[in-house]
Amino acid sequence: MTTAAARFGTTGFGAENLPYASFSVAGGDRRLGVRLGDQVIAIAALAAQVGTPRLDDAARDAVSGPDLDALLAAGHTAWQPLRTWLQEVVTTDGLDTAVESAATPVADVQLHLPFTVADYVDYYASEHHASNIGQMFRPDEDPLKPNWKHLPVGYHGRAGTVIASGTDIPRPKGLRPDPSGTPSFGASRRLDIEAELGFVVGGSAPEGEVTVARAGAEHLFGVVLFNDWSARDIQAYEYVPLGPYLGKSFASSISMWVVPFDALTDARVEPPTRDHELTAYLDDSVDGPWGLDITMEVEIDGQVVSNPPARTLYWTAPQMVAHMSVNGASLRPGDFFGSGTVSGTEVDQRGSFIELSWGGKEPLTLDNGHEQTFLTDGQTVTLRGTAPGANGSVIDFGECVGTITPAT
Amino acid sequence: MTTAAARFGTTGFGAENLPYASFSVAGGDRRLGVRLGDQVIAIAALAAQVGTPRLDDAARDAVSGPDLDALLAAGHTAWQPLRTWLQEVVTTDGLDTAVESAATPVADVQLHLPFTVADYVDYYASEHHASNIGQMFRPDEDPLKPNWKHLPVGYHGRAGTVIASGTDIPRPKGLRPDPSGTPSFGASRRLDIEAELGFVVGGSAPEGEVTVARAGAEHLFGVVLFNDWSARDIQAYEYVPLGPYLGKSFASSISMWVVPFDALTDARVEPPTRDHELTAYLDDSVDGPWGLDITMEVEIDGQVVSNPPARTLYWTAPQMVAHMSVNGASLRPGDFFGSGTVSGTEVDQRGSFIELSWGGKEPLTLDNGHEQTFLTDGQTVTLRGTAPGANGSVIDFGECVGTITPAT
Known part of the structure; x- marks a missing residue:
């Protein structure tokens, strides 16, 4: 007798993690799965196999969809019982055979966008990034605008171009500044990455005004x-005066495994000390700490940089959820x-090549001799991430990969 | 013998207009309707009544939904035959009784958001507006940024808060600048309107790069x-440096009748002379002209201002569609x-109160004696619009209404 976690659980994807994905096998239907080690388990099939006494009808219905959409809509009252049930099943002696019968090796499945993006907001939450960019874009000013430490600066991005890891990234075209003063149209010469975390939100708040405490307890479903x-x-x-648009909207890639926020309890840390007093709705000392000790990795052409x-x-x-909704x-x-x-x-520790090469002026020499500034056609960028998990485990976020292809 | 157009068609909503809406009667199911005079006709019921030899299966299926979503997805090959069939039915002698049996007075129906907003992009396409705002927000600079005449400046707004005309607008809260330098949190003191046109788009272009000609022929479904x-x-x-966010995202109201782009053929006019050469993808001389002679009306508390x-x-x-998609x-x-x-x-002719009252410094005195600058609680703003239609008709856009309620 053994457990599924003992048989299949490997470092990074043990019973403490259990991230969700939308997957299919050999062109079949998309199904909602959960990862254990190098296996993806079809949740509805597992439920049919072992029964789900812990789950109410809403949660049971929510796991039979092709992706996370129904589960996100079901709200937080479905999330915790589902996770508890999954953890019990994979750690119960003798249930390993049932799990195995609902499992497919990750290597044999195709992964899909795990949820339908409703609205997508991109923040600007790293002080070091905002300072670096400010120094480069506006060298004659304070690098941080006066509002930066009073509210989380953010803007809406294009939800329809949030795409799956592994999708190629054709080099975008557009109007670029030219020394002549007249802009010229063509393929971007300064194509870059931004290494970010993505927060997946569920439940509904039709009137807005979600507090920090309620955001954490009821709406933060997972991280990618x-x-x-x-x-x-x-x-x-x-970007003047209304913010980024075509410079960002062509593609934004997400990793395919949505790590439950509940898997990150041991990764929660105090955020940096704030040197301005926060207005009440942004006070995140309640039920905190809310910082996340996730270490990311930026790899280009096989080398971590x-x-x-x-x-x-x-x-x-x-704070991001509270800010988005405070205006109703x-x-x-x-x-x-x-x-x-x-x-x-x-x-x-910089998360973009404009910072790593300081605007292209200080190229990074890669091990293969390439002088790296912005991205060239054919280059592949892979993001990875890990965090401390419960019981001394590691929480692995998998990969977010994209390869630049020439402009069409 | 007479026609439905003769019996029901009134100025602004004749056979030349036929705008679409999502409606319900007495709490019943939502249905897709088309307006003729003061009647809304359930399209699927009309089709069942008189037959639809002109429509293919895709178009027939598309009109049986609760709103425009299926029709927008069906693409332009469904739109023109549907409109031609509707125009034939309402102008054919003897079919007035069939139309009547599928019709309900507009006064007796409830209207709903006519389509599900996918991504919402707001442009900044009026030179006079951009100049006015530039003068007020950045008095020491050229009012137009150097990019303004080279590309249509725009940004993504919040799709989830595009709401139906008639919905109340609670005064939003947020951090506001303060003379002390430290911002303060509270209800907005400078709540305003922006009188705009909205363009509803259908069909799909997964790879982007929609040309001006293709945008006009295949993707522009309607105007609100x-x-x-x-x-x-x-x-x-x-808004520095990433653009507007909470100042806009609380609510954006649309009128409930989507006027088909095909109803505006007689309203198409040359846009203003451009004083910079346009880059090829923005050249809209093809299949033009693409300007629209729509006259709008801003009414506050019963007075047109x-x-x-x-x-x-x-x-x-x-150009807006071509620009959005040129980067892929x-x-x-x-x-x-x-x-x-x-x-x-x-x-x-100004479409906002910040312009009409020049930043609040030059109030408008309304007929009721009110010194109008920004909006006060309880005020109602109504937008209206008309355009020349075929056969000397008028195309009426109906109303876009909202009343300010106190901050929650």
């Missing part, structure tokens, strides 16, 4: 890795928040 | 009135574009 590909030249020309530390983010996920804006299942590029204090 | 309510104080504090002329918009609807961003059914505030050259 997020690469908000950016064409710096297009962005620099277009940076380890952005998410624990340095100035603004936390519940509604929250919907599938709402999605990017943290903004994660950059630490050190050069090798 | 759009009030992008704006909290100017919240916006002014938050402005008539913004949409024909003065510098950027046209097909996909287009989805239900994508929605705001024109930005429409303001003409004259004071009484």
Whole structure:
């Protein structure tokens, strides 16, 4: 007698993690799955096999969909019992055979976008990133605008171009600034990554005004890795005065395994000390701490060049939800928040190539001899992330991958 | 013998207009309807009654939904035959009784959001508006940024808070600039309207790169009135450097009747002369002209204070679609574009109160004696719009209404 966790659970994807995905096998229907080790378990099939005494009808219905949409809509009262049931099943002696019968090796499945993105808001929550960008874009001013420490600066991105990890990224075209003063149209010459966390939100708040405490307890479903590909030249020309648009909207990739927020209890840490008093609705000392000790990894063409530390983010996920909704804006299942590029204090903790190469002026020499500034066609960027999990385990976020293809 | 158009068609809503809506009667199911005079006709019921030899299966299925979603997804090959069939039915002698049996007086129905908003992009297409705002927000600079005449400046808004005309607008709260330098949290003191056109888009372009010609021929489904309510104080504090967010995202109201783009053939006019050469993908001389001679009306508490002329918009609807997608961003059914505030050259053609009262410094005295600057609780704003239609008719856009309620 043994348990599924003992048989299949490997470092990073043990019973303490159990991230969700939408998967299919050999062109079959998409199903909601949960990962254990190198296996993906079809949740509805597992439920049929072992029974779900812990789950109410809403939760049972929610796991039979093709992706997370129904579960996100069912709300937090469905999430915790589902996770508890899954953890019990994979750690109960003798249930390993039942789990095995609902499992497929990850290597044999196709993964799909795990949920339908409702609205997508990208924040700018890393002080080091905002300072670096400010120094480069506006060298004659204070790098941080006066509002930066008073509210989490953010803007809406394009929900329809949030795409699955592994999708190729054609180099975008647009109007780019030119020394002549007249902009020219063409393929971006300054294509970049932004290594971010993405927060997946569920439940509904039709009237908005979600508090930090309620955001944390009821709406934060899970976390993914997020690469908000950016064409710096297009962005620099277009972004005044209404913010980034085409410089960002062509593609934003997410990792395919949604790590439950509940798997990150041991990763929760104090955010950086705030040097301005926070207005009441942004006070995140309640039920905290809300910082997340997730260490990211930026790999280009097989070489790790940076380890952005998410624990340095100035603004936390519940603050992002509270801010979005304080004006009465509604929250919907599938709402999605990017943290903004994660950059630490050190050069090798920067989450974008514009920072790593300081605007292209200080190229990084890769082990293969390439002088790396912005991305060239054919280059592949992979984000990874890990966090401390319960019982001394590691929580692995999998990968967020994209390869640049030439402009069409 | 007579026709439905002769019996029911009244000025503004004759056979030349036939705008679509989602409606229900006495709490019943939502249905897709088309307006003729003061009647709304259930399209599926009419089809069952008189037959639809002109429509293929896709179009027939698309009209049986509760709103425009299926029709927008069916694409342009369904739109023209549907409109032609509807025009034939309402102008055929003897079919008036069939139409009557599928009709309900507009006064007796409830109207609903006519489509599900996919992504919403707001542009800034009026030169006079952009100049006015620039002068007020950045008095020491050129009012137009260097990019303004080279590309249609725009940004993504919140799709989930595009709401139905008639919904109350609670005054939003947020951080507002304060003379002390430290911002304070509270209800907006500078709540405003933005009188805009909204463009409803259908069909799909997964790879983006929709040309101006294709945008016009295949993707522009219809036009609505759009009030992008704006909290100017919240916006002014938050918007650097990533653009408007909470100052706009609390609510944006649309009129309930979607006027088909095909009803506006006689309203198409040359846009203003462009004084910079347009890059190829923005050249809208193809299959044009693409300007729209729609005259809007801004009424507050029963008094018309402005008539913004949409024909003065510098950027046209097909340019907005072409620009959005030129970087490879996909287009989805239900994508929605705001024109930005429409303001003409004259004071009484301005589409916002920040312009009408010049930042609050030059109040408008209403007939009731009220010194109008920004909106006060209890005030009702109504947008209206008309355009020339075929056969000397008038195309009426109905109303886009909202009443300010006190902050919660």
